[in-house]
Amino acid sequence: MTIRDVAKHAGVSVATVSRTLAGDYPVQPSTRHKVLRAVRELDYVPNAQARALSVASPGAVAIVVGSVDMPYYAYIAQGVEEQAAAERRLCLICTTGGDKERELTIVQMMREQRAEAVILVGSVVVDDDYRERMTRYAHGLDSSGSRLVLCGRPPLGEGVPALTVGFDNTGGAHAVTAHLLSAGHRRILYLGLRPGHSTSDSRVAGYRSALDDHGIPRDPALEVPCGFDRSSGYAAMKQRLAAGHDDFTAVFAATDVIAAGAVQAIHEHGLSVPDDVSVVGYDDVPPAEDIGLTTVHLPHAELGRAAVRLALSGKDPLVEPPLTLGTHIVVRQSVRRLRSAP
Amino acid sequence: MTIRDVAKHAGVSVATVSRTLAGDYPVQPSTRHKVLRAVRELDYVPNAQARALSVASPGAVAIVVGSVDMPYYAYIAQGVEEQAAAERRLCLICTTGGDKERELTIVQMMREQRAEAVILVGSVVVDDDYRERMTRYAHGLDSSGSRLVLCGRPPLGEGVPALTVGFDNTGGAHAVTAHLLSAGHRRILYLGLRPGHSTSDSRVAGYRSALDDHGIPRDPALEVPCGFDRSSGYAAMKQRLAAGHDDFTAVFAATDVIAAGAVQAIHEHGLSVPDDVSVVGYDDVPPAEDIGLTTVHLPHAELGRAAVRLALSGKDPLVEPPLTLGTHIVVRQSVRRLRSAP
DNA sequence: GGCGGGATGGTAACCGGTTACCCGACAGGT
DNA sequence: ACCTGTCGGGTAACCGGTTACCATCCCGCC
Incomplete structure (x- = not known):
């Protein structure tokens, strides 16, 4: 079923069918009706791929995430979707499973x-092969016309430029740590150490700098290694509590999901949040x-919307500086103000 | 940058370039290298749309959801993604915002x-225009080759056939209501009445039939209208509690999200779950x-995987019966066994 | 030496749209 | 009656791949 079949069935030429359907060319009403009737009778659906071949049509916006059922990704994807729709682009979502x-x-x-636009979301550990190939893509040296945006992920390498948007992880971690400090907490567990993992690294950096700013000495024993999922948070907290919980008064979990696991472990240990232990998370x-x-x-x-705008903006990947979005603390009920607080 | 440019640059014909890249045709190693070098030097990226025109390539799997940041949709989308990847199809996700x-x-x-494949997920209220147009699509009368699958949504009309997969909402609601009944509860609030909304309708049907089976008279006053989001659940529960909470001992919320709001309202009212009120949800x-x-x-x-399999199975939409997936109860700590229970 | 045949690689048609260019018909002006 | 301009619509080239078909070339064999 092609446009030529429709033309034959309507007794007109292919040009007339195409023009009728495009609607931007004067066509005799009687002719128009013949065409439309043929389209209906044959249930003709034009082929967008063929059309894309001859006319420059807006491309799609693709977003590549680890998995779509993690809220962190889903929220970003939602923003991408919205902005793509606003710019009249189709949105494709693909998952890598990491x-x-x-x-x-x-x-x-x-x-x-x-x-x-191809928007890459989420943390990844880069090796040399990956870096080299992705850098070619990011610099847009090829003729595909695709523009790559790194979204909430580390740069491809030392000083390797690329279109980048991200959260201010270090600033947020600094702020939430400072929040605990100003509530009087001095011994704060950092739950989620993963050296080499960019998100963890930038958050722990904020944690450390807040301690430094307040003149609190760092204690490596308070930086607890932990995977970025609920059960890891649960297990790590469980183990820590088994060793006694009197060496810290607060926990800064690298993500809310870790925090949820930790809270469960705390409860199962017979302790209360925030009365016995204060807990803060990250991500909301x-x-x-x-x-x-x-x-x-x-x-x-x-962040998702910004990524799409940046991708479609035509900015030069080689000179455009990274865009960083600010964060803010949401105070709920998981932090207790210590009596000894100022 | 086309295959002809590559051919010219490599000093061979377009056929040779195409065959070299396809890899399924014998090409002299020296020729092959010339081609590959040209591809690299020119940063040539073949055009998949053009290829699709001449060779029948596997199409994409599209999933259409209300919004990707609702876990219910996200989980289904994840299944669709997995199965699409397993069948070597690209997956496109689009959102409608309802x-x-x-x-x-x-x-x-x-x-x-x-x-x-086009997979439509989620509830929708159908009108005549919608029904008529979607029915044409669902029956696959056109030449696009797209196959439509309705996923967890009502039929297009009385006896209108279509490829359909769904959850056994009525059965699950029956089971969880029976669970409350066997724990001794007799006055159970149904939170989430929305006449005409297919998901709500089928769940309330299960609730009612469980009451009937146990010989408990229904009380319309116990069926509380409520939107399907957290704040609606919170508000509806709040209002109900303000009117006194002694006319029910348990709440069946139509979704977990509603339940979460209701639980918050219960807590704020100074009551405890499950000691004062038992609560069950739906969806997990x-x-x-x-x-x-x-x-x-x-x-x-x-469900997502089943939808993809069904779409790609070649089954006839006009005769294939709907596929219904079973559910099961997950018991946690929100239901109290009443002393008066058998 | 002539010839059959496998291995390579080139030419051109085709996939399904769009559109530049051209042609015929008809109206209006002289 | 003839010229010109406008309008509607047809023909064919083109977008960027794939591949059927054909032309060489070189080998071994009679």
């Missing part, structure tokens, strides 16, 4: 599909509100 | 893109685990 190779494959596929994703967690709110959707 | 017109537009766009989405909610677990991801 696999680097799969991510590279997907980016290549998107370029072959002539996606206009669903568990936070439900468990009354004080946390750092991230403008997820705005 | 707008019927936008949904129809998106479906039309997907057909023009020659998406192989994030708030449930965090607040220890007994609920009905839905195999979301499996």
